Amino acid sequence: VTQLRRAVRFNADIKRLVLKLSGIIQADYVNSEASKSAGNLRESFGEGPLNSFNYDAMSSILKKVSVREALPKRRRERILGLIEMLQTQKFYPLSSSRKGAAGSPFSFAFDSCSAALKAYRERQPKLIELARAMAMAELEAKGEYSEARHDGLFESFGENGLDSETLAVFPDYLVRINATALSGPEQSTLTEILSADLPIKVLVQTDDILEKSLIEHG
Numbered sequence: 001v002t003q004l005r006r007a008v009r010f011n012a013d014i015k016r017l018v019l020k021l022s023g024i025i026q027a028d029y030v031n032s033e034a035s036k037s038a039g040n041l042r043e044s045f046g047e048g049p050l051n052s053f054n055y056d057a058m059s060s061i062l063k064k065v066s067v068r069e070a071l072p073k074r075r076r077e078r079i080l081g082l083i084e085m086l087q088t089q090k091f092y093p094l095s096s097s098r099k100g101a102a103g104s105p106f107s108f109a110f111d112s113c114s115a116a117l118k119a120y121r122e123r124q125p126k127l128i129e130l131a132r133a134m135a136m137a138e139l140e141a142k143g144e145y146s147e148a149r150h151d152g153l154f155e156s157f158g159e160n161g162l163d164s165e166t167l168a169v170f171p172d173y174l175v176r177i178n179a180t181a182l183s184g185p186e187q188s189t190l191t192e193i194l195s196a197d198l199p200i201k202v203l204v205q206t207d208d209i210l211e212k213s214l215i216e217h218g
Contacts, residue, residue, distance in 0.1 A: 003108070003171050007092045010169060014086050014094065017134065020141035021083050028071040074147070079140055085133040090126070091170055108171045112181070113189040116173045116200050128158035131166050172199045179206040 071079075087094070093105040106123060110116040132154055139145040182190060182204065193200050 006169065006171060010092045011094055013134070014089075014092075017137040017141055018083055018086050021079050021086075021137060024071070024079055024140070025076070025083075028076065075140075075145075078136070078145075082133050082137045082140065085130065086137065089130050091123075091130065106171075109174045109176065111175070112177060113175050113186050113193060113200075113202065116175045117189055117193060117198070120173055120198060120200065127170060128162065131162055131169075132157040167199055170199070172201055175200060175202045177202065177204055179204050 090104070090106045106119075110119065135157070136145065136150070136154060139150065177186070190202060193202070
């Protein structure tokens with residue numbers, strides 16, 4: 001239930017950001033000479049009463065109209081990269097048509113502490129990358145991204161880890177394990193998880209409440 005609530009909020013944010021960023025790219029295309037070509041104009045009107053319309057003359061007129069300055073190449077590439085990142089992330093399955101583009105989403109349920117910790121460490125770079133993309137997308141959507149001010153900032157984004165508020169957006173890891181398996185390496189890994197305060201929840205099942213706990217000190 002917790003993960004589902006997070007997924008709903010997360011997907012709503014992703015869709016909002018992708019829509020706004022796509023709007024910037026679309027507006028830039030509409031403003032370009034390519035969109036005003038005779039062939040493109042003919043396609044946009046489709047077949048019908050305007051078949052005999054002089055699209056070459058219309059294209060010539062539109063190209064003479066003063067237009068806004070086109071998106072700088074670097075910004076355009078950055079926005080397209082952000083859209084790709086947001087649409088292909090694997091932390092939450094997206095309900096969009098592109099959900100298969102990134103393959104299967106990550107699973108967050110495990111049968112051992114070591115498997116959960118391994119997955120957490122392997123995915124951490126991707127999580128930081130996605131969190132960075134979302135922060136950049138928010139600025140781009142508002143038209144507030146400044147390369148001079150933000151490029152250096154985002155280069156070092158996440159070097160010292162992510163704050164609890166950012167991590168709260170992403171799924172928690174769940175380990176379901178029997179107490180009999182919590183010995184040796186597993187118990188050491190559990191201690192490591194707890195001491196590092198990682199977003200990993202551990203459900204331990206015990207079959208005999210009269211036996212001494214395998215987890216020392218309660």
